[in-house]
Amino acid sequence: MAKQAQTPMMVQYQKIKDQYPDAFLFYRLGDFYEMFNDDAIKGSQLLELTLTNRSRNAEHPIPMCGVPHKAVQNYIDILVDQGYKVAICEQMQDPRLTKGMVKREVIQLVTPGTQVDVGSENAKTNNYLTAVVANKTGEQFAFAYVDLSTGELKVAKLATKAELVNELVSLATKETVIESDLPASIQETIKKLGILRSTQSQLPVNSSVSYLSQGVNDPLMKRVLKMLLDYIQTTQKRSLSHLKRAVVYxxxxxxxxxHNSQYNLELIKNIRTGKKAGTLLWLLDQTKTAMGGRKLKQWIERPLVNANRINERHDAVAVLLDHYYERNQLQDELIKVYDLERLAGRIAFGSVNGRDLIQLKTSLKQVPKIKYILEQVADKSFQEMLTKLVPLDDIVNEIEAAIVEEPPISVTDGGVIKDGYNEQLDKYRDATNNGQKWLAELEAKERKITGINNLKVGFNHVFGYYIEVTKVNLNKIPENRYQRKQTLANAERFSTPELKEKEALILEAQEQSKTLEYKLFVTIRDRIKQSIKRIQDLADAIASVDVLQSFAAVSEEYRFVRPTLTAKHEVAIKDGRHPVVEKVLGHQQYVPNDVDMGSNTNVLLITGPNMSGKSTYMRQLALSVIMNQIGCFVPAKKAEMPVFDKIFTRIGAADDLISGQSTFMVEMKEANDAIENATPNSLILFDEIGRGTATYDGMALAEAIIEYVHNHIGAKTLFSTHYHELTALDESLKQLQNVHVGATESNGELVFLHKIQPGPADKSYGIHVAKLAGLPNNLLKRANDILTRLEKQADEKQAEPKAPRVSQSQPSHQTEATQEEQISLFPLETVNDNQVEVVSEIKKLDLMSKTPMQVMNQVYKWQQKINRE
Incomplete structure (x- = not known):
């Protein structure tokens, strides 16, 4: 593109744009934010704006589009939600008072991780900005995350890439700050996860960074914290006094x-819809505040492993369950509490308005009531929360005295401060009000003098105050009474020396009033800002109380019971249920099941037809464990369980599109993750391991995995399978128990009992399930014919053995009868020890307990053994 002379404004624009090459630059121009060049072309497409041109008569017009400054937030949200950054460039001087170019600066860079203006639909969701650095070898990581809207700040040391990926995915971060020399493989992984990568150069150490890092001693963690905080300071360019000290975890x-286990168990997101409905969070969320909703989600994602803390939460839930009346009172007060955490953030940012302060006042007024209700319960389990529930009467009184009950959104246009709060402001308002009264009297007087009944005194921002007369009435105006000011299509506007004088007084009073009001508002805001830490402590306590009352409400509604924590390696659940499935189906339709895994049982091998409820049974145990360890009661008649340290799941079939791995590879990697990292105190759920490959490969892997978990790990393990051959493992593995999901046939139809019963399943019922799925009748008939043929072939192979003769190398202790049996099965010249062993296995085989497929698999094994040298 050929160069052309740029205007001073475009020179200024380009200089600023060069500082933010990876962001859309919203350049303030009067009442609009404008975009130019490539920003305008791309922005017009993303925001559905009309693309125009600046200097359209030039050889190379400049593409241009814009958005109204009063509606800018909506457009920013659209771009940021799609993963883009937006630099907001403001006019730093009043154009009316400035000669030449108005000074402009970027006042904030809004990015996916720093977005704080969330809509009501995201009120119960955190927006985390994360950061990661690696050690010199690139094998260990420091990781930090922050929610700018709430002030939460945490840091950790992670030993592996897998742990890093798990934190990034679990936190659902949209943006990660990295060092430019972070290993390429890590950067590529972050990119594949769809997370925006941002870099940050080092800034000089300042006091706020030092304060927020107090208590963090590890050099790598201090480094990642500084990088994260430097990025926030660079992008936000405003006070961050609401950020809490970093917590090491x-x-x-x-x-x-x-994250795979969280996904498979549908803790936060529904696998099919990606939404909250149908998840554990959906079931448990009867919180009344946005803060409580966010804390509930955090508790579900990070259950406790400390038995004392778990019992403290159980105690609190039990108290609230026993005090129905007080709990209802508590809920009524919590409903009136707004989002104190995010209000504190807006106060720190300086973006709070009058309505926010009224919300703060309303919320703080509930604190004494909430505290009184909890004190009536008089239980030590609330002691920690009660110490934080300190009423902030000074803030309540300040807002009560200063802010009108229904303030406007804008804090610069007046109408926010109450009459009587400031003497000077009252004087300005009196002058304005008297002026308005004078204008009304002037209009009445002029109508009387001129006889023009529709004469009016009006105002606009361009021409000020005027007397307006329609053209048909112009002849009624006394000569030389008015001075012409503006001509309209149907009227003329006039002024008088007296009106001009009064106009100056009124406008000065209005302007002075607005300026003073804003100064008073800022002063009030800054005073409240000094109490942000107290507000945050209150918010944390109220959020915890809210979650606990939610647990109590849900436990009462769905008949959950308090679990007993045991130090023994035992799980005993009577009539356990899957709480989400039960809510969807209804209590009457759900069939409860026991889980009995004493110290002598570590592995439950679960068989049964598809669709019978094997996966549901496995998930309901995991959900009960999680509910127990977040402090909620559990869906059962009685429950006793230990505190688990880890949960591993291999449930469902899915390709890993990010790494390009097949279903079977994902299955094996998840199995390996459990095998490498599980401890005796872990819970493992394996659903249909080995189904992604050939029958014998899959069966061999499944058997080997069960044996390894049984012999070397000792974790409580639920393993569901269609390989009925595996049920024989209970003979060699002492801590393995066979169970199956009952099913029966009635008039040729399959009926699921959904009840866990001891022992292995007798049949797979595959064709019956296919029928339930709606496959065509002719296809099902053909499948039945094939099954009959296979069963017949298996029977014939067993019924037609060849007669062998005994080998001369037969052991001397073998009886004569056994030798005769060998002669009836094998030719003399082929008899070996393997064949003798096969004969022994045939004699012991219980055909009536085997499926046709099991028989075929066993015959294949015998063939391999017989033909082996």
Whole structure:
């Protein structure tokens, strides 16, 4: 593109744009934010704006589009939600008072991780900005995350890439700050996860960074914290006094679940819809505040592993369950509490308005009531929360005295401060009000003098105050009474020396009033800003109380019971249920099941037809464990369980599109993750391991995995399978128990009993399930014919053995009868020890307990053994 002379404004624009090459630059121009060049072309497409041109008569017009400044937030949200950054460039001087170019600066860079203006639909969701640095070898990581809207700040040391990926996915971060020399493989993984990568250069150390990092001693963690905080300061360019001191955490401080397990168990997101409905969060969320909703989600994602803390939450839930009346009162007060955490953030940012302060006042007024209700319960389990529930009467009184009950959204246009709060402001308002009264009297007087009944005194921002007369009445105006000011299509506007004088007084009073009001508002806001830490403590306590009352409400509604924590390696659940499935189906339709895994049982091998409820049975145990360890009661008649340290799941079939791995590879990697990291205190759920490959490969892997978990790990394990051959493992593995989901046939139709029963399943019922799925009748008939033929072939192979003769190398202790049996099965010249062993196995085989497929698989094994040298 050929160069052309740029105007001073475009020179200024380009200079600023060069500082933010990866962001849309919203350049303030009067009442609009404008975009130019490539920003305008792309922005017009994304925001559905009309693309125009600046300097359209030039050889190379400049593409241009814009949005109204009063509606800018909506457009920013659209771009940021799609993963883009937006630099907001404001006019730093009043154009009316400035000669030449108005000074402009970027006042904020809004990015996916720093977005704080969330809509009501995201009120119960955190928006985390994360950061990661690696050590010199690139094998260990420091990881930090922050929610700018609430002030939460945490940091951890992660030992592996898998742990890093798990934190990134679990936190659902949209943006990660990285060092430019972070290993390429890590950067590529972050990119494949769809997370925006941002870099940050080092800034000089300042006091706020030092304060927020107090208590963090590890050099790598201090480095990642500084990088994260430097990025926030660079992009936000405003006070961050609401950020809390960094909290160091380790994944092992909580029940460890990788993101696959959280996904498979549908804790936060429904697998089919990606929404909240149909998840554990959906079931448990009867919180009344946005803060409580966010804390509930955090508790579900990070259950406790400390038995004392779990019992403290159980105690609190039990108290609230026993005090129905007080709990209802508590709920009524919590409903009136707004989002104190995010209000504190807006106060720190300086973006709070009058309505926000009224919400703050309303919320703080509920604190004494909430505290009184909890004190009436008089239970030690609320002691920690009660110490934080300190009423902030000074803030309530300040807002009560200063802010009108229904303030406007804008804090610069007046109408926010109450009459009587400031003497000077009252004087300005009196002058304005008297002026308005004078204008009304002037209009009445002029109508009387001129006899023009529709004469009016009006105002606009361009021409000020005027007297307007329609053209048909112009002849009624006394000569030289008015001075012409503006001509309209149907009227003329006039002024008088007296009106001009009064106009100056009124406008000065209005302007002075607005300026003073804004100064008073800022002063009030800054005073409240000094109490942000107190507000945050209140918010944390109220959020915890809200979650606990939600647990009590849900436990009462769905008949949950308090679990007993045991130090023994035992699980005993009577009539356990899957709480989400039960809510969807209804209590009457759900069939409860026991889970009985004493110290002598570590593995339950679950067989039964598809659709019978094997996966539901496995998931309901995992959900009961999680509910127990977040402090909620559990769906059962009685429950006793230990505190688990980790949960591993291999449930469902899905390709890993990010890494390009097949279903079977994902299956094997998840199995390996459990095998490498599980401890005796872990819970493992394996659903249909080995189904993604050939029958014998899959069966061999499944058997080997069960044996390894049984012999080397000792974790409580639920393993569902269609390989009925595996049920024989209970003979060699002492801590394995066979169970199956009952099903029966009635008039040729399959009926699921959904009841877990001891022992292995007798049939797979595959064709019956296919019928339930709606496959064509002719296809099902053909499948039955094939099954009959296979069963017949298996029977014939068993019924037609060849007669062998005994080998001369037969052991001397073998009886004569056994030798005769050998002669009846094998030719003399081929008899070997393997064949003798096969004969022994044939004699012991219980055909009536085997399926046709099991028989075929066993015959294949015998063939391999017989033909082996």
């Amino acid at each position: 380790e994944p092992s401080d909580f029940l460890e679940m990788d």
